[in-house]
Amino acid sequence: MIKEEDWTPANGLILEPNALTAAKERVRCLALTAGPGAGKTEMLAQRADFLLRTGSCRYPKRILAISFKVDAARNLKERVRNRCGQDMASRFDSYTFHAFAKRIIDRFRVLLTGKDALDPNYTIGGNRISRRQIAFGDLVPLAIQILQTSSIARNAIRQTYCDVFLDEFQDCTNLQYELLKVAFLGTTTRLTAVGDTKQKIMGWAGAMDGIFATFAEDFNAIPLNMYRNFRSKPRLLRLQNEIIRNLDPNSVMPEDQLSGEEGEIYSWQFQTCREEANQLADATAYWIEQENRPPSEIAILISKQLELYAHQLMEALKIRGVPFRNEQQLQDISTEPAAQLVVDYLSCVYGQCEPKAWIRLLSQMIPFADDDTQNSVMRDINRFIKDQRKAVTLACLLGEPYSGWWESVIAFVKTIGIRTVAALSPEYESMQRLREVLRDTKARIGELLNSEKDLLKALSQFYDDESVRILTIHKSKGLEFDTVIMMAIENEIFFGNQDENRCAFFVGVSRAKRNLILSTATQRERPPNHAGRWDINRTAQQEYLSYANPFLRNQV
Structure with missing residues (x-):
C-alpha cells in the first residue's frame, strides 16, 4: 500500500x-x-x-x-x-x-x-x-x-x-x-x-x-x-481531425498535436472491381516481400457484406501467395478463453520450450489460488504434461507424431475437470456453448493442419500472427494496424443512417497508424450466387473522400 x-x-x-x-x-x-x-x-x-x-x-x-x-x-x-x-x-x-x-x-x-x-x-x-x-x-x-x-x-x-x-x-x-x-x-x-x-x-x-x-x-x-492520439502519424491525425469537425466540433484536436509530415494517405480509383482487386493484392504482396511489413500489420476493411465485396481480392491474394484471414468465417474463435487453453496446452505438450504458453496455462487454471493450491496444481499439471510428452515421443518413433493430438486435449480436459474449463468464461456455464467452442477449436486447428503439417507452426497461425486480416469496420473497433486499406468508399455500400455511416468511416480510418489507402471502383460485377439486390454501376462517396483529399500523397 x-x-x-x-x-x-x-x-x-x-x-x-x-x-x-x-x-x-x-x-x-x-x-x-x-x-x-x-x-x-x-x-x-x-x-x-x-x-x-x-x-x-x-x-x-x-x-x-x-x-x-x-x-x-x-x-x-x-x-x-x-x-x-x-x-x-x-x-x-x-x-x-x-x-x-x-x-x-x-x-x-x-x-x-x-x-x-x-x-x-x-x-x-x-x-x-x-x-x-x-x-x-x-x-x-x-x-x-x-x-x-x-x-x-x-x-x-x-x-x-x-x-x-x-x-x-x-x-x-x-x-x-x-x-x-x-x-x-x-x-x-x-x-x-x-x-x-x-x-x-x-x-x-x-x-x-x-x-x-x-x-x-x-x-x-x-x-x-x-485529446492525445498515441496511434496515428500526424498526416493521418489531420485527416481524422477533418472528420471530427463534422462529427463533434468541440472535440477537434489542438493544432500543436498534429504537426509533422509522417504518415501516408492514398485514394485509389479504379474502373472495375477486378482492377481494384489485382492492384490491392499487388500492393499487399509488395509491402510484405519488398518492405518486410508483417502481414498481421496490414488490414483490409469493408463497411459491410464482406463476402460480397472481398471475394475477388481474396482470390488475388491466394494467387500471389499472400496469407490472409477472413474474420467473418472465423467467428472470433481465437478470442475464446477455452480455445486459448487448448492451444497453450498443445504448445506445452508438443513444443520443446514454451514458457509463455506454460505461464498462460497456469494463469487460466489457478488465477486466484493461494500458494499451496498453486503449487499442488502445478505439480499435477506438470506430471500430466510429462506423461503426454512421453506419448508424443513414442508416436514420433512410429512416424505419426500428431495422430492423437485431440485425444490428448480430451484427456487434459478430463484431468482438470470440465467445470474448471467452464469457469474461464460466464458464457461457458451453458455447457452447450462450451461444447461449441471446443468443437470449433478442433475444427480450426484441423483446417490449419491441412495446409501446415507441423502442429506447432499450425498453432502459431491459430491467432494469425502471420496473416493479413480482412474484416468489417465493426469488427475492427479497438484494433490498430500499420497499414489499412478501406475498400468500396461508395454510396452504394454506405447506405442508410448517414450519421452512423460517418462514424463507421471514422472508425475505419482511425485504425491506421502509418498508411491508409481508400479505394473505389466505377463498376462492381455481381458476386457469384448472389441473387439479392446488387448495383453494378457505382458512385464514389465524395464527402468521405473529400476529408482525405488535402492530405493525399499521390493517386493511382
Missing part, C-alpha cells in the same frame, strides 16, 4: 493531464470521452492500479469493469494484472454486460418466480423454454427485474463494488443503462465511463443517443476529454 501522493503511473507511462486527473479521482463519477488511439483502456488500467495500490478501493471491496466484447474484457483484465500484480488484480472483475447480468441471475436465481422461474441447470439458447432455457436477450432484462424487486440483491451488488468502469460507453443501450441505474444510481459507488461518441456504430443494436450527457446528469459525473 502506498500514499496517494506517492502514486505514479505504472510502467513509467506519462499520462496527459486529463487522463492523470481521471486516474486519481477519488470522489466523483467520471464521463471521459477520447478519440481513437488516445489510450482509453490504458487509462482504466492505470486508474485500477491507483485505486488498488493506494487503498482507495479498500479491501475487500472490488472493482467491476464492463466491456462490450469478450476480448476487450480479457484485455483490460490482463492490463490490470500487468500493472499492479496478480494479488491486487484478483479484486478486479472484468465482464461483458451480458456476463455481468448472468452472474446476477445465477447468484439470485431463486428470486425469479412464476413464468420467469429457472432451474439450477438452465441453459441459454435461441428461444425460451419454461424453467429450462432463456434466450441471450433475456439476460439483461431478468437481471434488472431481480435488482428492482429485491433490496437484498441490490445491496449485495452495491456492497461488493466501490468502483465501476464502463468501456466503449457510447454503445450502451437503453436496457444496459437501466441495469446500471438500478444497480448503482444514488449510491457512493464511483462510475468511470469512457468512450468516443465519434465511434458510435451500434445504433442498429439500440445504442442511446446522447448517452454521455445523460450519464453526466444522472450520476453527477465530471466530463473530461482526452
Whole structure:
C-alpha cells in the first residue's frame, strides 16, 4: 500500500493531464470521452492500479469493469494484472454486460418466480423454454427485474463494488443503462465511463443517443476529454481531425498535436472491381516481400457484406501467395478463453520450450489460488504434461507424431475437470456453448493442419500472427494496424443512417497508424450466387473522400 501522493503511473507511462486527473479521482463519477488511439483502456488500467495500490478501493471491496466484447474484457483484465500484480488484480472483475447480468441471475436465481422461474441447470439458447432455457436477450432484462424487486440483491451488488468502469460507453443501450441505474444510481459507488461518441456504430443494436450527457446528469459525473492520439502519424491525425469537425466540433484536436509530415494517405480509383482487386493484392504482396511489413500489420476493411465485396481480392491474394484471414468465417474463435487453453496446452505438450504458453496455462487454471493450491496444481499439471510428452515421443518413433493430438486435449480436459474449463468464461456455464467452442477449436486447428503439417507452426497461425486480416469496420473497433486499406468508399455500400455511416468511416480510418489507402471502383460485377439486390454501376462517396483529399500523397 502506498500514499496517494506517492502514486505514479505504472510502467513509467506519462499520462496527459486529463487522463492523470481521471486516474486519481477519488470522489466523483467520471464521463471521459477520447478519440481513437488516445489510450482509453490504458487509462482504466492505470486508474485500477491507483485505486488498488493506494487503498482507495479498500479491501475487500472490488472493482467491476464492463466491456462490450469478450476480448476487450480479457484485455483490460490482463492490463490490470500487468500493472499492479496478480494479488491486487484478483479484486478486479472484468465482464461483458451480458456476463455481468448472468452472474446476477445465477447468484439470485431463486428470486425469479412464476413464468420467469429457472432451474439450477438452465441453459441459454435461441428461444425460451419454461424453467429450462432463456434466450441471450433475456439476460439483461431478468437481471434488472431481480435488482428492482429485491433490496437484498441490490445491496449485495452495491456492497461488493466501490468502483465501476464502463468501456466503449457510447454503445450502451437503453436496457444496459437501466441495469446500471438500478444497480448503482444514488449510491457512493464511483462510475468511470469512457468512450468516443465519434465511434458510435451500434445504433442498429439500440445504442442511446446522447448517452454521455445523460450519464453526466444522472450520476453527477465530471466530463473530461482526452485529446492525445498515441496511434496515428500526424498526416493521418489531420485527416481524422477533418472528420471530427463534422462529427463533434468541440472535440477537434489542438493544432500543436498534429504537426509533422509522417504518415501516408492514398485514394485509389479504379474502373472495375477486378482492377481494384489485382492492384490491392499487388500492393499487399509488395509491402510484405519488398518492405518486410508483417502481414498481421496490414488490414483490409469493408463497411459491410464482406463476402460480397472481398471475394475477388481474396482470390488475388491466394494467387500471389499472400496469407490472409477472413474474420467473418472465423467467428472470433481465437478470442475464446477455452480455445486459448487448448492451444497453450498443445504448445506445452508438443513444443520443446514454451514458457509463455506454460505461464498462460497456469494463469487460466489457478488465477486466484493461494500458494499451496498453486503449487499442488502445478505439480499435477506438470506430471500430466510429462506423461503426454512421453506419448508424443513414442508416436514420433512410429512416424505419426500428431495422430492423437485431440485425444490428448480430451484427456487434459478430463484431468482438470470440465467445470474448471467452464469457469474461464460466464458464457461457458451453458455447457452447450462450451461444447461449441471446443468443437470449433478442433475444427480450426484441423483446417490449419491441412495446409501446415507441423502442429506447432499450425498453432502459431491459430491467432494469425502471420496473416493479413480482412474484416468489417465493426469488427475492427479497438484494433490498430500499420497499414489499412478501406475498400468500396461508395454510396452504394454506405447506405442508410448517414450519421452512423460517418462514424463507421471514422472508425475505419482511425485504425491506421502509418498508411491508409481508400479505394473505389466505377463498376462492381455481381458476386457469384448472389441473387439479392446488387448495383453494378457505382458512385464514389465524395464527402468521405473529400476529408482525405488535402492530405493525399499521390493517386493511382
